[in-house]
Amino acid sequence: MASRADKMASGVNFSNFGKATDLKNRIWFTIGALIVFRLLSFVPLPGVDPIAQAALYANNAAGGVLDIFNTFSGGSLERMSLIALGVMPYITASIVVQLAASLSPTLAAIKKEGESGRKKLNQYTRYGTVLLTAVQGYFLAAGLESLSAANGISAVVEPGLMFRIVATISLIGGTLFLMWLGEQITSRGIGNGISLIIMAGIVAQMPRLVANLLEGGRTGSISGVIVVGFIAMFVGLTLLICFFERAQRRVLVQYPKRATQRGMMQADRSHLPLKLNTAGVIPPIFASSLLLLPVTISQLGGNQVAGESASGDFIIQLLQWLQHGQPVYLLLYGLGIVFFCFFYTAVVFNPEETAENLKKAGGFIPGIRPGKNTQDYLDYVLTRITVLGAAYLTLVCLLPDFMMGQTGQTQFFVLGGTSLLILVNVTVDTIAQIQGHLMAHQYGDLLKKAKLKGNRGR
Numbered sequence: 001m002a003s004r005a006d007k008m009a010s011g012v013n014f015s016n017f018g019k020a021t022d023l024k025n026r027i028w029f030t031i032g033a034l035i036v037f038r039l040l041s042f043v044p045l046p047g048v049d050p051i052a053q054a055a056l057y058a059n060n061a062a063g064g065v066l067d068i069f070n071t072f073s074g075g076s077l078e079r080m081s082l083i084a085l086g087v088m089p090y091i092t093a094s095i096v097v098q099l100a101a102s103l104s105p106t107l108a109a110i111k112k113e114g115e116s117g118r119k120k121l122n123q124y125t126r127y128g129t130v131l132l133t134a135v136q137g138y139f140l141a142a143g144l145e146s147l148s149a150a151n152g153i154s155a156v157v158e159p160g161l162m163f164r165i166v167a168t169i170s171l172i173g174g175t176l177f178l179m180w181l182g183e184q185i186t187s188r189g190i191g192n193g194i195s196l197i198i199m200a201g202i203v204a205q206m207p208r209l210v211a212n213l214l215e216g217g218r219t220g221s222i223s224g225v226i227v228v229g230f231i232a233m234f235v236g237l238t239l240l241i242c243f244f245e246r247a248q249r250r251v252l253v254q255y256p257k258r259a260t261q262r263g264m265m266q267a268d269r270s271h272l273p274l275k276l277n278t279a280g281v282i283p284p285i286f287a288s289s290l291l292l293l294p295v296t297i298s299q300l301g302g303n304q305v306a307g308e309s310a311s312g313d314f315i316i317q318l319l320q321w322l323q324h325g326q327p328v329y330l331l332l333y334g335l336g337i338v339f340f341c342f343f344y345t346a347v348v349f350n351p352e353e354t355a356e357n358l359k360k361a362g363g364f365i366p367g368i369r370p371g372k373n374t375q376d377y378l379d380y381v382l383t384r385i386t387v388l389g390a391a392y393l394t395l396v397c398l399l400p401d402f403m404m405g406q407t408g409q410t411q412f413f414v415l416g417g418t419s420l421l422i423l424v425n426v427t428v429d430t431i432a433q434i435q436g437h438l439m440a441h442q443y444g445d446l447l448k449k450a451k452l453k454g455n456r457g458r
Contacts, residue, residue, distance in 0.1 A: 020438060026189050027189075033189060037074070037178065037197055037201075038074065040083050040174065040177075041075060041079065041081050042081060044079060044080060045170050046167070047157050047167065048080045048156060049156075053144075056153045057077075057078045059153075071419060072198050073086030074201030075205055076201070080144065081174070082173070084140065084174070085140070086198070087182065089129050089132040090129045090175065092132055093128030094128075096128060102347045107121070129179060133175045133176075136171075138167075138168045141164040141167035141168060144167075181193070181197065185197075191433040192426060192429050195426045199423060202423060233403060238420055238423075240392070240396065241424045244276055244277060244389070244392045245275075245425060245428065246428075247276040249385050251274060251378070252269065252366060253365060254363065254366055255268040255270075255361070255363045256362050270363075274349075274381060274385060275389075276389045277393065278389065279345050280421075282340060283337045283341045283393055284393060284397045284418045287336030288397075329401070330398055330402060333397070333401065334398055341389060342383075342386055342390065351376075351378040352375050355370070358374060365377060393421075398417075
């Protein structure tokens with residue numbers, strides 16, 4: 001079935017793109033904002049030696065959850081810049097607020113207040129962003145000091161409490177600026193501001209990683225089979241994501257017959273679209289963050305894990321099991337993705353509320369009684385398609401990790417399932433936004449022409 005983007009594209013005349021002045025201004029504003037984001041990623045934190053920091057990160061931080069944050073921030077964490085944490089604290093805060101709004105009756109009531117309620121929840125999200133950034137920033141600064149001391153690399157010029165305070169304040173300012181920049185792109189640009197910033201960070205990392213892979217294939221340090229396999233996996237997963245992200249289960253909804261102007265009775269029909277992957281990229285992000293947290297804590301602590309006792313030996317063994325590509329990690333990662341798929345889908349889609357709204361509007365599903373039966377039917381359908389969505393997400397996210405475990409090439413991990421999910425989703429949404437602006441421009445021209453013809457007729 002055709003998606004919304006396909007229907008919009010069929011009615012869009014791209015020859016009018018040059019005439020859409022407002023759209024061009026929005027695109028130029030978005031490009032300028034993304035350039036500012038990239039420039040900020042090269043501004044180091046006060047008191048950090050960039051050269052020593054690059055060596056320190058390469059030796060200790062690569063391979064953990066920090067690699068995910070580093071990819072999403074466009075390499076800012078690797079350089080320990082002002083925006084080292086990127087927009088991840090904001091993403092985490094927004095997810096927590098959304099979950100709380102679905103579980104808490106108080107926040108749910110605020111959410112139903114309309115525009116004013118949305119502003120209140122956005123304000124709560126900003127407060128949560130400041131809190132999370134402060135906590136993560138302090139521990140990041142403390143971990144940087146610990147790594148510097150353990151490895152003998154002076155990445156921090158003057159370690160101490162003052163450095164931690166200054167670094168934390170700087171990171172809060174950088175994250176809040178990115179949050180504001182994303183809101184500006186959403187309102188004055190082409191939309192999806194935060195998503196575009198994350199996408200820009202991933203895209204900025206791609207040329208270097210691909211160049212390293214191709215250079216390794218040319219020099220013989222990387223097998224040609226691995227290079228071809230990476231390209232095939234990248235293209236295949238992209239096509240798979242495009243297919244499944246647009247897949248929907250359209251439930252037929254019928255409304256009672258109503259009298260028209262000519263006195264005829266006509267029944268209205270519509271469809272309730274249920275996405276195959278309702279949870280989006282939330283499950284892999286949550287699952288990977290939880291699994292890689294112990295490894296990252298160990299890395300930030302300078303890998304000082306005591307091996308003298310039985311508990312210390314167990315911790316070392318556990319950290320080895322949780323490395324990328326290991327069977328235990330792949331098993332737990334897959335189970336985590338499946339769990340969060342069902343959990344987040346249950347949070348964002350409420351069959352009871354949907355069934356009640358259909359009943360109030362007079363709509364019904366053919367063959368299903370309104371009310372409780374409709375609720376059970378929607379829950380049944382949603383559960384079945386979520387099984388397919390969870391299997392699809394598990395395959396997309398585990399295949400790159402499995403390939404990295406077999407080959408040892410981090411390109412499979414960094415440009416793996418989560419990154420591709422974000423790239424494809426944001427690209428499709430951005431194209432839909434541009435098509436929407438073009439449609440609005442075309443309708444505006446049609447209205448102007450209609451008014452001119454009406455005036456001439458008078």
